[in-house]
Structures are given as structure tokens and as C-alpha cells.
Amino acid sequence: MQGQHADGFETLAIHAGQEPDPLTGAVVPPIYQVSTYKQDGVGGLRGGGLGAGGGTGPAHWVEGYEYSRTANPTRGALEECLAAIEGGTRALAFASGMAAEDCLLRTITRPGDHVLIPHDAYGGTYRLLDKVLQSWGVSYLPVPVSDPAAVRNALRDKPAKVVWVETPTNPLLSIADITALAEIAHAAGALLAVDSTFASPYLQQPLALGADVVVHSTTKYIGGHSDVVGGALVVADAGLGERLAFLQNATGTAGGPFDAWLTLRGIRTLGVRMDRHCENAARVADLLASHPSVREVFYPGLxxxxxxxxAAKQMRGFGGIVSMRVRGGEEAAVAVCGRTRLFTLGESLGGVESLIEHPARMTHASVAGSALEVPADLVRLSVGIEHCDDLLEDLRAALG
Ligand SMILES: Cc1ncc(COP(=O)(O)O)c(C=O)c1O
Structure with a gap:
């Protein structure tokens, strides 16, 4: 930043936390594949005050390096970049999105506390609350978070510590109004956590809209190449950041240096990738909306x-995920998943390559029989950045 000029997203994605290495001039932060660090006398930690990147990001948190579970320069570079591109004061990088979610929920809640989650939340979020945290005394209620009145009523019936929002949701692409929910949550004394994995920081910035914490599975668009699993939390409040960092260190859930390096490499092209994902997904959604084999299309851009x-108010694009219900029920949905050439049958999303999956039997099998069960005829597409004409041809052939 110079004077009043604030660097734009693409500039921060390439430079924040990523100053050339002071020793060698390497333009990419090195992979500090190391567990421990030489101290200059007992307690004399080196590198205090600076992240690996030397300081273009919003803040520097490192008191010096002692042990890589606590802090590592490559992870520090990623965290500084994530904080910058999400507009937060602090980010923490985890070994997975689920590790990030667990750290957040266990930092904020105690036995007896209550959490609201979307009634179409990601299956892993539901499983964490239902099968893990509930047995430690944390209760939860699924609510339609796209309806602010439903959230207000649920908080009136039973106060919650956290209103957990996913927007757009996985796999039904429903949209929650972050500004409205921040007001409602705060008025009831709850924190608003937004899982913004489907949007990425390029399309949506929940902290600027009033959220307290942003959650990412960086495995998806942020990493962007289906070659690394990771998660992140980004906060505006430094005190909350400290509490999260404490639990992250206490439980040892940070990601490794190579994972951080790969994720940071992905971030540098996040903006251009997202533009193409959005463009291709819009064309896919248009094709499906008029296709006779498709009952219903879920895409917030329609x-x-x-x-x-x-979505148009709070996102700068509508994202790269399109879901559809196909005519012919579950069997037809499963058959479509087996007939594509370019859309690879697989879980996950947000990589450069297109993926197709059947949520009821794959990513969302853990919500079967619950209030969050997804339709059996649903197919989810993660629209990649291949040539769009090829993707459309592939879908036309698969749908018959
Ligand atoms: C919306 C959302 N949040 C969180 C997660 C969990 O992230 P991870 O798989 O990196 O643990 C996922 C994974 O699919 C997801 O789609």
C-alpha cells in the first residue's frame, strides 16, 4: 500500500505475505520444511515480528520461530495472504477445512451451548456437530438460513453462541443474506460464522458484510488444483484470532509447509480462475435449464x-458449482454421473478440472436419514476452466 492507495485483490493475492526472500531474492516464499529452529540463547527466538514475506499484509503475528506446530514461515506467508485477500486482521491455516471448523466451534462453545446450522449444510459440518460435538454437550439446530426470519425465531426460542452460515450452500446452492444475518446474530449475542468455500474470497468478503469469522476449505477454489487438502479461518477481531491460534497450537491442527506452499501458489491465480469458473458455470446452467432431461437447476446466477x-448484492460472481435434479430419479442421476467424458466422477470441487458427483451416495451420504438429506436425483457439477464448448458437449452427450 502507498499513501491512500489500497492494493486490489489480484495484487494482494500475488504479493501479500510474499515479499522476495531477503536472503536470496527468491520471488516465491521458500518451503521451510523444518520442525524446529535454533534459538539465540534460551528464549531468544529469531524472526520475531515478521512473517516470511517481510510485511505487505495487514498484520504480523509471529513472536519468533520455536517449533512449526506453533508457527512456520511458509504457513505464515499463507496466513498473511489469506488475511489480506479476505479483508481480515488474522488468518489461520489448518490441515483441512474440517480441522478449521472444529477449532472454531471448540473455541467458541462450551458444554450446554447451542449452534444454528443451515438445514442444507455441508455433510461434514453436520457430522461434526451431530456425531462429535453433541456428545460433548453442544447442541445444534438446522434452520433455513436463507430465511432471516427463521433464524431470528430460532434464536428467540433458544439462544445460540454461533450462527453458522454457508453461502452458497453445498450442494443445493442456497444463498444467505450475510448482512441481515450479522445483525440478527449480533442482536441475540451470537457470533456469525460464514463458510465461504463455494464463493472464495474473490467473489465474496463476509467480514466486510458483518460476519465475525470466515471459514474456508482451502482444498477447493483457494488451492484450486485438486492437489492439496487444507482449511482456514479468517477473523476481524484480533482477540478472537488469539483464542483460535491458542487452540490450533494446543491441538496441533495446522497444515504442513508444503501444503501451505501449494495453497499459496493456487491463490496467486484465484481471481482469473474464478472469472472463468463463473463464465463456464453460467453457460452450463443455461444449457441445463432448457434441457428436457433436467427437472430443476440450482445456480444462483439464474x-x-x-x-x-x-447473491447479486453480496457476490461479484455466482461461482462455479451447478447442481441439477434429473428426470428419472436416482437411477438416472447415477447413470448421468457414469456417462461423462470430461467431467470426472469424484468428490471435492473447485479445481481447474470439471468434476461430477452424486451427493446422496457420495459427499452427502453422512446426512442420509437426517433433516439435511439431499434429493436422490441430485447431481452436482464442479464446472472447471476447460474450454466451455467441450464441457457443454460432454453434458449434452451424458444427458442424452
Ligand atoms: C462447504 C464446505 N465446507 C467445509 C468442507 C470441509 O473441508 P475439507 O474437506 O477441506 O476438510 C467442505 C468439503 O467439501 C465443504 O464443501
Whole structure:
């Protein structure tokens, strides 16, 4: 930043936390594949006050390096960059999105506390609350978070510590109004956590809209190449950041240096990738919306989507995920998943390559029989950045 000029997203993605290495001039932060660090006398830690990047990001948190579970320069570079591109004061990088979620929920809640989650939340979030945290005395309630009144009523019935929002949701792409929910949550004394994995920091910045914490599975768009699993939390409040960092260190859930390096490499192209994901997904959604084999299309970019207006207000693009219900029920949905050439059958999303999956039997099998069960005829597409004409041809052939 110079004077009043604030660097734009793409500039921060390439430079924040990533100053050339002071020793060699290497333009990419080195992989500090190391567990421990020489101290200059007992307690004399080196590198205090600076992240690996030397300081273009919003803040520097490192008191010096002693042990890589606590702090590592490559992870520090990633965290500084994540904080900058998400507009936060601090970010923490984890070994997975689920590790990030667990750290957040266990930092904020105690036995007897209550959490609201989307009634179409990601299956892993539901499983963490239902099968793990509930047995430690934390209760949860699924609510339609795209309806602010439903959230207000649920908080009136039973106060919650956290209102957990995913927007857009996985796999039904419903949209929650972050500004409205921040007001409602705060008025009830709850924190608003937004899982912004589907949007990425390029399309949506929840902290600027009033959220307290942003959650990412960096495995998805942020990493962007289906070659690394990771997660992140980004906060505006430094005190909350300290509490999260304490639990991250206490439980040892940070990601490793090579994972951080790969994720940072992905971030540098996040903006251009997201533009292409959005462009291709919009064309895929248009094709599916008029296809006779498709019953219903879920894509917030379609004017017919119930969350379209809210999405247009709080996102700069509608993302790269499109879901559809196909005619012919579960068997037809499974058959389509087996007939594509370029859309690879696989879990996960957000990589450069297109993926197809059947949520009910794959990513969302853990919500079967619960209030969060997804339709059996649902197919989810992660639209990649291949040539769009090829993707459309592939889908036309698979749908018959
Ligand atoms: C919306 C959302 N949040 C969190 C996660 C969990 O992230 P990870 O798989 O990196 O643990 C996922 C994974 O698919 C997800 O889609």
C-alpha cells in the first residue's frame, strides 16, 4: 500500500505475505520444511515480528520461530495472504477445512451451548456437530438460513453462541443474506460464522458484510488444483484470532509447509480462475435449464433462483458449482454421473478440472436419514476452466 492507495485483490493475492526472500531474492516464499529452529540463547527466538514475506499484509503475528506446530514461515506467508485477500486482521491455516471448523466451534462453545446450522449444510459440518460435538454437550439446530426470519425465531426460542452460515450452500446452492444475518446474530449475542468455500474470497468478503469469522476449505477454489487438502479461518477481531491460534497450537491442527506452499501458489491465480469458473458455470446452467432431461437447476446466477438478488448484492460472481435434479430419479442421476467424458466422477470441487458427483451416495451420504438429506436425483457439477464448448458437449452427450 502507498499513501491512500489500497492494493486490489489480484495484487494482494500475488504479493501479500510474499515479499522476495531477503536472503536470496527468491520471488516465491521458500518451503521451510523444518520442525524446529535454533534459538539465540534460551528464549531468544529469531524472526520475531515478521512473517516470511517481510510485511505487505495487514498484520504480523509471529513472536519468533520455536517449533512449526506453533508457527512456520511458509504457513505464515499463507496466513498473511489469506488475511489480506479476505479483508481480515488474522488468518489461520489448518490441515483441512474440517480441522478449521472444529477449532472454531471448540473455541467458541462450551458444554450446554447451542449452534444454528443451515438445514442444507455441508455433510461434514453436520457430522461434526451431530456425531462429535453433541456428545460433548453442544447442541445444534438446522434452520433455513436463507430465511432471516427463521433464524431470528430460532434464536428467540433458544439462544445460540454461533450462527453458522454457508453461502452458497453445498450442494443445493442456497444463498444467505450475510448482512441481515450479522445483525440478527449480533442482536441475540451470537457470533456469525460464514463458510465461504463455494464463493472464495474473490467473489465474496463476509467480514466486510458483518460476519465475525470466515471459514474456508482451502482444498477447493483457494488451492484450486485438486492437489492439496487444507482449511482456514479468517477473523476481524484480533482477540478472537488469539483464542483460535491458542487452540490450533494446543491441538496441533495446522497444515504442513508444503501444503501451505501449494495453497499459496493456487491463490496467486484465484481471481482469473474464478472469472472463468463463473463464465463456464453460467453457460452450463443455461444449457441445463432448457434441457428436457433436467427437472430443476440450482445456480444462483439464474434469475429464477430464489437467492439471485441477494447473491447479486453480496457476490461479484455466482461461482462455479451447478447442481441439477434429473428426470428419472436416482437411477438416472447415477447413470448421468457414469456417462461423462470430461467431467470426472469424484468428490471435492473447485479445481481447474470439471468434476461430477452424486451427493446422496457420495459427499452427502453422512446426512442420509437426517433433516439435511439431499434429493436422490441430485447431481452436482464442479464446472472447471476447460474450454466451455467441450464441457457443454460432454453434458449434452451424458444427458442424452
Ligand atoms: C462447504 C464446505 N465446507 C467445509 C468442507 C470441509 O473441508 P475439507 O474437506 O477441506 O476438510 C467442505 C468439503 O467439501 C465443504 O464443501
Amino acid at each position: 434469475a429464477s433462483h430464489p437467492g439471485h438478488e441477494t
